[in-house]
Amino acid sequence: MAGDSSPRRQPNPNSGPAVPxxxxxxxxxxxxxxxxxxxxxxxxxxxxVCKLNHDQGQRHKYLPNHKRSLSGYLDRFRSKLGDxxxxxxxxxxxxxxxxxxxRFWCVFCDVDVEELDSSFAxxxxxxxxxxxxxxxxxxxxxxxxxxxxxCLNDFRILDDDVAKWEKKCETLKKExxxxxxxxxxxxxxxxxxxxxxxxxxxxxGFQTLVVHLTLPPFHRLRCYPRDLVVQQGMEVCGAPVSIExxxxxxxxxxxxxxxxxxxxxxSSYQGLQLLTGISSSSRGDVQGNVHSGAPPPWLDVxxxxxxxxxxxxxxxxxxxxxxxxxxxKLNPKRVGxxxxxxxxxxxxxxxxxxxxxxxxxxxxxxxFGRVWQAGxxxxxxxxxxxxxxxxxxxxxxxxxPIDVQPYISKRMRxxxxxxx
Amino acid sequence: xxxxxxxxxxxxxxxxxxRDTIDKVLVxxxxxxxxxxxxxxxxxxxxxxxxxxxxxxxALVDVDSEDAQVYVKYFDxxxxxxxxxxxxxxxxxxxxxxxDHTKWVGAFHRKQDFIDVVxxxxxGAMKGKLIVNCPLPPERIPxxxxxxxxx
Numbered sequence: 001m002a003g004d005s006s007p008r009r010q011p012n013p014n015s016g017p018a019v020p021x022x023x024x025x026x027x028x029x030x031x032x033x034x035x036x037x038x039x040x041x042x043x044x045x046x047x048x049v050c051k052l053n054h055d056q057g058q059r060h061k062y063l064p065n066h067k068r069s070l071s072g073y074l075d076r077f078r079s080k081l082g083d084x085x086x087x088x089x090x091x092x093x094x095x096x097x098x099x100x101x102x103r104f105w106c107v108f109c110d111v112d113v114e115e116l117d118s119s120f121a122x123x124x125x126x127x128x129x130x131x132x133x134x135x136x137x138x139x140x141x142x143x144x145x146x147x148x149x150x151c152l153n154d155f156r157i158l159d160d161d162v163a164k165w166e167k168k169c170e171t172l173k174k175e176x177x178x179x180x181x182x183x184x185x186x187x188x189x190x191x192x193x194x195x196x197x198x199x200x201x202x203x204x205g206f207q208t209l210v211v212h213l214t215l216p217p218f219h220r221l222r223c224y225p226r227d228l229v230v231q232q233g234m235e236v237c238g239a240p241v242s243i244e245x246x247x248x249x250x251x252x253x254x255x256x257x258x259x260x261x262x263x264x265x266x267s268s269y270q271g272l273q274l275l276t277g278i279s280s281s282s283r284g285d286v287q288g289n290v291h292s293g294a295p296p297p298w299l300d301v302x303x304x305x306x307x308x309x310x311x312x313x314x315x316x317x318x319x320x321x322x323x324x325x326x327x328x329k330l331n332p333k334r335v336g337x338x339x340x341x342x343x344x345x346x347x348x349x350x351x352x353x354x355x356x357x358x359x360x361x362x363x364x365x366x367x368f369g370r371v372w373q374a375g376x377x378x379x380x381x382x383x384x385x386x387x388x389x390x391x392x393x394x395x396x397x398x399x400x401p402i403d404v405q406p407y408i409s410k411r412m413r414x415x416x417x418x419x420x
Numbered sequence: 421x422x423x424x425x426x427x428x429x430x431x432x433x434x435x436x437x438x439r440d441t442i443d444k445v446l447v448x449x450x451x452x453x454x455x456x457x458x459x460x461x462x463x464x465x466x467x468x469x470x471x472x473x474x475x476x477x478x479a480l481v482d483v484d485s486e487d488a489q490v491y492v493k494y495f496d497x498x499x500x501x502x503x504x505x506x507x508x509x510x511x512x513x514x515x516x517x518x519x520d521h522t523k524w525v526g527a528f529h530r531k532q533d534f535i536d537v538v539x540x541x542x543x544g545a546m547k548g549k550l551i552v553n554c555p556l557p558p559e560r561i562p563x564x565x566x567x568x569x570x571x
Contacts, residue, residue, distance in 0.1 A: 330443060333548040336508025340442045343509075347440070362431070366438050368504075368511040369550075371496040371522050377511070384494050 048107075049073045049145050061146035070147055077107050078154055084129065087122040088161055091169045093176060094121045104128075108137040108155065120169050129157040425466055425478050429485040437479045438509050445476040445512070445542050450483050450492065451501030458501040461527035468531045476538045499525050499564055505538075507545035514541060516554035516561050526562030533560055 042057035050069045054060050061070075084104065094102065094115060102115040104125040113128045115121075128134055138155055142148075330337070363385075370380040408416070428434050438446060449465060451458035462480065469478045481488050483500055491497075495504055503524040505512040513521045514537065528534040536555045544552030554561065 331546050331548070334443075334508075335512070335545040335548055335550060336510040339510070340508040343439060343442055347442075364435055365490075365494055366435075366506060366509050366511060368494060369513060369522055370494070371520055387493075388490075 047145070061144070067146065070145055073107070074147060074151070074155075080104070081129070081155065084122045084125045085157075087120070088126055088157060088165050091120050091165055091172055093172060094119055094123065106134065106137075108141045109134055110137075119173070123169075126157055126162060126165060129155075130159060130162045423466070425462070425469055425480050427480045427482065428488070429482055430487040431490055432487075434479075434481055434488065434491060437477075438506055441477045441506070442508060444474075444507075445472075445538055445545065446506040447476055447478045447538060448504045448506065449478070449480045449501055450488075450495070450497050450504065451480070452483055455500060457527050461501045461503070464528050464531050464534050468534050471531075472535055472538050475542045495523065496520075497523070501525075501527065505541050507541065510545075510550065512541050512545055513551040514554050515551060516556065517558055518561065518563065521551065525564050529560045 042055055044053050044055045045057075046053050047060055047066065050060075050066050056063070060066055102121060102125075104113040104115075104122070105111075106113055106128060109128075111128075113125045115124050135152075135156055138152060142152070334340075365381055365384070367377050368380065369377045370384065373380040373383055426437065428437060434448070437448070447465070449458075449461060451461065453459070453462075465478050465480075469476075472478075481491065483492055483497065495502070504522070505514065505524070511522065514524065515521050516524070518525065524537065528537070533556055540552050540555045544550075
């Protein structure tokens with residue numbers, strides 16, 4: 001084992017001394033070059049996707065960790081862009097009070113896009129995303145951080161779309177000019193998305209507005225968080241507060257109960273308490289709720305699971321939804337897997353109090369392969385049981401009294417017999 | 421540290437320990453608290469119990485209690501300390517080059533030895549094997565003479 005694998009071999013005594021030494025030198029030089037190539041350190045740079053300083057240079061963008069963080073990063077930005085795209089399709093007027101909240105950070109250009117001077121929601125953002133600078137920065141980003149070139153269009157807005165948007169904006173402006181400012185009624189919008197604004201406060205004080213809409217169960221309600229912020233310091237200036245509920249569905253059905261209270265002239269107001277209660281009624285209708293007297297969902301699960309248990313199906317799937325989510329799947333071929341599954345179900349039942357913990361019978365013995373027995377473990381258990389049964393019978397024998405008699409020699413016995 | 425381990429005296433308790441340890445190796449030590457080798461083993465068990473706690477549970481059974489005599493006989497325990505390994509209520513055997521594969525007789529030289537043994541048992545059990553090979557080199561395995569029925 002000595003030096004077989006080492007690059008610096010002893011020169012072969014048979015061949016000339018010059019050749020092997022040169023070869024080994026070349027080899028070591030090549031090896032050294034290779035190692036320096038891999039070890040060459042580039043300067044530290046900051047990867048804003050992984051939020052990490054690294055010195056791996058261009059290699060970094062191909063590493064799996066980076067790829068993973070990049071996909072998450074782009075997904076998040078894409079979803080923010082989704083909002084902007086929504087307004088691209090449905091332009092709406094931007095109220096002045098929302099301007100400060102409608103900021104947008106473009107990750108490619110590293111710039112904050114404010115909406116200070118635009119009249120339409122996300123107007124500046126749309127213009128920015130359509131711009132040439134943005135496209136340039138986007139390409140640079142993809143070059144630097146990897147990612148597919150075909151998602152370019154995901155992160156920018158095409159000129160055609162911008163043109164359509166501008167037309168829609170103009171029509172909106174005209175409509176607004178015609179109908180006058182500030183309608184206090186609900187302005188329900190139209191086509192695919194619904195932007196429903198409800199000014200709920202005016203100077204007259206308490207006002208509750210109950211809006212009944214139902215939401216299909218699989219659509220989630222998207223509320224602009226900035227608009228639902230509880231604003232403690234709302235001034236009594238008559239500016240109506242509008243809640244924008246943007247739903248991307250065809251049927252914007254959301255049950256919304258908003259309670260906002262503010263008394264005029266009350267210096268110590270409790271502040272605005274905008275409680276949005278959302279009850280997705282479709283599910284509720286089918287299964288009933290507290291008011292209709294239906295049983296709670298957790299009881300339903302247990303009823304079902306009990307009937308299944310009675311049918312003797314150790315299906316863990318019923319029980320597991322109510323448990324914490326199952327950990328990584330254990331090898332089904334592991335020792336005692338079937339027993340473990342059954343036992344887990346039993347323990348769940350016991351924990352819930354459905355099955356009283358049966359006093360384990362005294363005779364239970366684990367599966368054990370004994371030392372001096374050959375054959376299967378069941379056989380060894382049976383042998384043990386037999387031994388256990390034999391033991392008491394063996395022990396009773398010595399308890400029988402032994403008659404103790406004096407010793408009589410044979411001669412005496414014969415004499416006794418002759419004479420007796 | 422060994423006082424932190426479960427000391428079981430009744431058969432019921434041992435049964436509960438065996439049945440309730442699911443998907444973890446159960447290390448069951450049979451011995452006496454007064455025996456020197458037992459104490460050494462208990463010390464090692466106590467110190468490493470936490471480290472293996474994710475895949476093993478440790479319990480001590482007093483060999484002198486009457487209730488546990490059933491198990492003493494069932495497991496053929498003649499030399500103490502003896503350690504029996506269970507996984508999902510199935511007994512795990514380990515071939516360490518000694519005469520008795522069903523249990524581990526004696527103490528461990530180091531904490532790491534114990535952890536290695538338990539890990540080997542866990543890996544074998546997860547693969548579905550009832551008997552595993554001992555990862556320790558022979559010099560660290562305590563040797564003993566196994567007598568057949570005290571002959």
